[in-house]
Amino acid sequence: MKKISLSVDAVQISVEQGATILEAARQAGITIPTLCHLPKKISQESHCEVCVVACEGREGLIKSCATPVEEGMVIITENDAIKAHRQERVAALASIHFGDCKAPCSLTCPGQINVQGYIAHVAKGQYAEGVRLVMEKNPLPFSVGRLCRRFCESRCRRVLLDDPIAINHLKRFVADWCMSNQVDLNIQKQPATGKKIAVVGGGPSGLAGAYYLAKSGHDVTIYEAEKELGGLLRYAVPEFKIPKKVLDYEIATILKLGIEVKCNHRLGQEVSMDELNSQFDAVLLTIGAGVDQPLGLPGSDLPGVRPALDFLRKYNAGGEVKQGKSAAVIGGNNVAMEAARALLRQGYEVSIVNPKKDISGLGANPVAIQEAEKEGARFLFQVDPCEIRQQGSGLELVMNQLELSEPDKKGKQKLQPVPDAFDVLLVDTVVYSQGQIVCQSDETPAADVALSPKNLIKANVKTAMTSMDKVYAAGEAAGGSRPLIQVVSTGRKAAESIHSAVMGLAPAPAESRFNFTRGKSAEDSKVLERFTKQERTPMPTRTPETAVLDNEEVKLGFDEAAAKREADRCLECGCMAFDDCDFKTLCIDNDINLNKTGMGTVPAYSLDQSHPMLDVDLNKCIYCQRCVNACAYEALDLSCVSKDEQGVATGISLSFNDNCVHCGNCADFCSTGTITKKDVLSPILNEETRKVRTTCPYCGAGCQMQLKVKGDTIMEATSESHLAPNYGALCVKGRFAFNFAQDKARLTTPLVRRDGKLVEATWDEAYDVIAERLTKVKKEHGSDSIAGFSCARATNEENFLMQKFMRTVIGTNNIDHCARL
Incomplete structure (x- = not known):
């Protein structure tokens, strides 16, 4: 065929006549x-x-897609006019695209966990896979599952119907299930890099940092000042929140990556910064903020006045002895709530004193506040402690009464002292928690590492770098007190920075925040019409009256039935095509700002689930018609009522006619996630997957498949257009019927009958039984008494071996295959 020469972006190209400019460029x-x-x-x-x-x-x-090449063409693919046209065109298409890229729960999670994904695994009974997915961003699912602030639940769209999904309880369930069933999660590491990293501090951020560094192939050593790892999770969080056996199991799971541990090594005493810098390629400081800020009141040094962390350490060690009957807790953070609940378990009458207006002003997790209140703690608000005095064998806590000021110009009111108005609370013990710091002002935890005025380690927010070369910091040591999931997240992000630095890599680009969202428009009936109200599954919990009598865990956890029932309530808001959405990628590449250019705000269409294999959500359709182009059978009828002056379609209609063979090509090539496969389990949010090439097992045609695999789960089956003999085509079974591979009922080991019962056996034992039985039948009844059949899933190679075995070993021509091709 005649060749055509042309120039594309100053590159000389020779292509066959009839090719398009787009094909020539590619x-x-x-x-x-x-x-x-x-x-x-x-x-x-x-x-x-x-x-x-x-x-x-x-x-x-x-x-370029519709213009054939001509001799001598000079093509330019990028200039200001082209860029402006593309931006205008993409923005116009985006104006009718209505859907969520990420589910609101995943967007809100500080740990960036694929929440929708692990809930989907729970619904399918794939609990180990659910844990592995959580641990891609959070290696402490046991602890976070018990202590999380639950930001995700605050944005769960299910609240538009009834109540949010019990997301955090499901995270705890999958972790606890794996522990109860002794599941080996088989977390994989990258090949060894030869780099050595020291992590100073074995609390949550240190454990997270060590986990991700070890996964990246580095040799990691944790230096811990205490006798055991865990940090404040072990020494400040009571067992009624996290049992020690659970924490021990969680830490052991992390250490399985080959992390070395050196306990009783305090920075500045048993090990110095100079030693660490000379022996390691990088150092991560995660020493925590384990020192209570001073109370700073007259009388705060009296006997019976104690910092909360000091009290909790002794309580958790079992060494606390009750002194008196009443206690006051000054503070409103999480540590204060844990101290109050621990005091209740020792028989104290507990009053929590705070200058805030009401409970909403406290900094603690609202769940922790509710638990303390249910168990009997009394809250005193609008009082500001100003002095502690000795009163006999007890203490007097003097508190200035507060009142709301007159509204200012903006209508806001502030709490201010009431002149000469004081309350006095008689107690035996005062425990205070005003926040935590790394050290007192006259201490230096790490020589030459700069501290902030609040006695926290100065560290770059993005890179975690400190003022000292090769030294990084994360967790509460660098950021102060914060929710546990954020502490864990800082450890992971610091590990990513360290990995890039020691390997000489450019820092990984931040994940794009670009996101289509349905906002609150989900209240529209078209979005919620297919869902029914379902009551939120309550967490089995010990009664407060019983719980305060001992130190046993209060929340008992979901059983399997409850977890599945709760997971089934998920609305699956996030787009199942998130990881391969061409339209989202194009919007990002063209710097589309949806806040300025707009996007779909209300649903115009109902979800069409009439196809046996596919779902169609025309609210996402931009009428690009690639689905029609992808169909080899003219099985899609796509039309629209009209187009506006920008070419944007309205009144879109799509249906499948009788030509449809359920091949799924339209879903694979859909550019927006309008057409999705019913069997896709969950969206993949920037997560690692393996692409496994294999042969379709359903017949002897030998069609080549490409499986998208995460952990032990097949997420999707596709095919590549260059792979023979099917060249991208797959039948309905090849494309959709892969779930048998991970069905719980599937036999993965041979069974042989012994004493009338089928029991598991090795393959060699099974082969021996088969050989023995066939030999016996052949001897007693002759070769022609035996026939061989292979199933439709057998490959050509397997069929060949079967017939060769029957003819040469058994000695019969009685063979057949139930899908003769």
């Missing part, structure tokens, strides 16, 4: 974006119009 490795085009599909009708280019000698812009 042949030269030059990318021209497109939403509607597929190879060998040329259409003159205007669809996405983002593939436009400029051609010298021609006015305006031309569509």
Whole structure:
């Protein structure tokens, strides 16, 4: 065929006559974006119009996907006019795209966990996979599952129907299930790098940092000042919140990655910064904020006045002896709530004293506040402690009464002291928690590492770098008191920075915050019409009257039935095509700002679930028509009522006619997630997956497949257009019927009958039984008494071996295959 020469972005190209400009560019490795085009599909009708280019000698812009090459063409794929056109076109298409990229729960999670994903695994009974997914961002699911602030639940769209999903309880369930069933999660490490990293501090941020550094292939050593790892999770959180056996199991899971541990090594005493810098390629400081800020009141040094962390350490060690009957807790943070609940378990009458207006002003987790109140703690608000005095064998806590000021110009009121108005609380013990710091002002935890005025380690927010070369800091030591999931997240992010630095890599780019969202429009009936109200599954909990009598765990956890029932309530808000959405990628590449250019705000269509294999959500459709181009059978009927002056379609209609063979090509090529497969388990949010090439097991045709695999779970089955003999085509079984591979009922080991019962056996034992039985039948009844059949799932190679075995070993021609091809 005749060759045509042309220039694309100053690159000389020779292609066959009849090729399009787009095909010529791709042949030269030059990318021209497109939403509607597929190879060998040329259409003159205007669809996405983002593939436009400029051609010298021609006015305006031309569509590269529909314009054949001509001799001597000089093509430009990028200039100001082209960029402006693409931005305008993509923004216009975005204006009708209504859907969520990420589910609101995942967006809100400080740990960036794929919440929708692990809930889907719970619903399918894939609990180990659920834990592995959580641990991609949070290696402490046991602790976080018990202590999390639950930011995700605050944005759960289920609240528009009834109550939010019990997301955190499900995280705890999958972790506890794996512990109860002694599941080996088989967390994989990258090949060894030869780099050595020291982590100073074995609390939650240190454990998280060590976990991700070890996963990256580094040799990691944790230096811990105390006798055991865990930090404040062990020494400040009572067992009624996290039992020690649970914490021990969680830590052991992390250490399985080969992390070395050196306890009783306090920085500045048993080990110095100079030693660490000389022996390691990097040092991560996660020493925590384990010192209570001073109370700073007259009388705060009296006997019976104690910092909360000091009290909790002794309580958790079992060494606390009750002194008196009443106690006051000064403070409103999480540590204060744990101290109050511990005091209640020792028989104290507890009053929590705080200058805030009401409970909403406290800094503690609202759940922790509710638990303390239910168990009997009394809250005193609008009082400001100002002095502690000795009164006999007890104490007097003097508190200034507070009142709301007159509203200012903005209508706001402030609490202010009431002149000469004081309350006196008689107690035997005062425990205070005003916040935590790394050290007292006259101490230096790490020589040459700069501290902030609040006695926290100065560290770059993005890189975690401190003032000292090769030294990083994370957790509460660098950021102060914060919710546990944020503490864990800082350890992970610091590990990522360290990995980039020691390996000489450019820092990983931050994940794009670009996101389509349905906002609160989900209240529209078209979004919620397929869901029914379901009561939130309550967490089995000991009664407060019983719980305060001992130190046993209060919340008992979901059983399997409750977990599945709760997971089934998920609305699956996030897009199942998140990881391969071409439209989202195009929006990001063209700097589309949805806050300025707009996006769909209300649903115009109901979800169509009439197809046995596919779901269709036309609210996401931008009418690019790539689904039609992808169909080899003309099985899709796609139309619209009209288009506006920008070419944006309205009144879109899509249906499948009788030509549909359920091959799923339309879903694979859909550019927006409008057409999705019913069997896709969950969205993949920037997570690592393995692509496994294999042969379809359903017949002997030998079709090549590409499986998308996470952990031990097949997420999706696709095929590549260059793989013979099917060249991208798959039948309905190949594309959709892969779930048998991970069905719990599937046999993965041979069974043999012994004493009338089927029991598991090795493959060699099974082969021996088969050989023995066939030999016996052949001897007694002759070769022709035996016939061989292979199932439809057998490959050509397996069929060949079966017939060869029957003819040469058994000696019979009685063979057949139930799907003769």
